[in-house]
Amino acid sequence: MLVTSDVPMEGGGFYSRQSGQANVKGIELDIQGEIAPGLGIVLNYAYTDAKISKDSDPTVVGNRLPGTARHIQNTWLNYRIPTGKLAGLKISAGYQYQVKRVAGLVYDKQEYPLADYFRLDAALGYSINRFDINLNVNNLLDKYLYVGGKSGSYYWWQTEPGRNFRLGLGYRF
Numbered sequence: 350m351l352v353t354s355d356v357p358m359e360g361g362g363f364y365s366r367q368s369g370q371a372n373v374k375g376i377e378l379d380i381q382g383e384i385a386p387g388l389g390i391v392l393n394y395a396y397t398d399a400k401i402s403k404d405s406d407p408t409v410v411g412n413r414l415p416g417t418a419r420h421i422q423n424t425w426l427n428y429r430i431p432t433g434k435l436a437g438l439k440i441s442a443g444y445q446y447q448v449k450r451v452a453g454l455v456y457d458k459q460e461y462p463l464a465d466y467f468r469l470d471a472a473l474g475y476s477i478n479r480f481d482i483n484l485n486v487n488n489l490l491d492k493y494l495y496v497g498g499k500s501g502s503y504y505w506w507q508t509e510p511g512r513n514f515r516l517g518l519g520y521r522f
Contacts (some may be wrong), residue, residue: 371414373397387431391443393423415520418466419449422504426470439483443474445485452496466495469507481519 375397385390399414427444430436442468447466474483488494491512 351411355404359431362465369409371399372401372402373399373414379411388428389427390427393421395421397421413451417450417451418447419451420447422446422448429476437476439472439474439476441474444469450496455459462497466494468492479521481521483517483519485515485517486512 375395377395378393380392381390397417397419399409399417401409401414402414404410423445425441427439427441429439432489445466445468448465450463452463468488470485470487471489472485474481482485486510488511493511494509
């Protein structure tokens with residue numbers, strides 16, 4: 350059973366209710382390997398068809414599940430310098446692309462499509478002996494990225510942070 354937003358309440362907000370069952374079908378493909386010495390790649394594609402399949406309100410059967418994307422594609426490249434003075438230095442870049450996103454609420458048949466989503470990330474790292482240090486930069490383009498949508502006269506959204514950083518330190522035992 351799913352819990353979802355339902356009809357708007359007087360004065361704002363939404364009632365929540367159980368929405369029945371969902372049927373999610375799709376396919377996912379992952380490819381990873383080494384293109385050239387030290388240059389690795391990870392490719393991913395996912396197709397998802399997620400719909401309400403059973404509900405106490407028959408008018409919502411067939412609605413797409415809110416917050417889903419029909420197509421998601423990711424690519425990540427990384428290069429590690431294998432020899433020389435810079436041996437152990439790693440440079441990486443990747444992106445995520447989501448298409449045909451939907452934010453529609455279950456109580457109506459409108460899907461309220463969201464704009465396509467594109468996020469570019471990068472990383473710089475260094476490994477020596479058993480120690481690692483990595484600096485990741487997420488949302489490198491500092492784009493305004495969100496999930497959300499519209500329902501009647503109400504709008505809702507949740508934003509992701511703008512450009513942000515993560516520093517990781519590691520030790521292998």
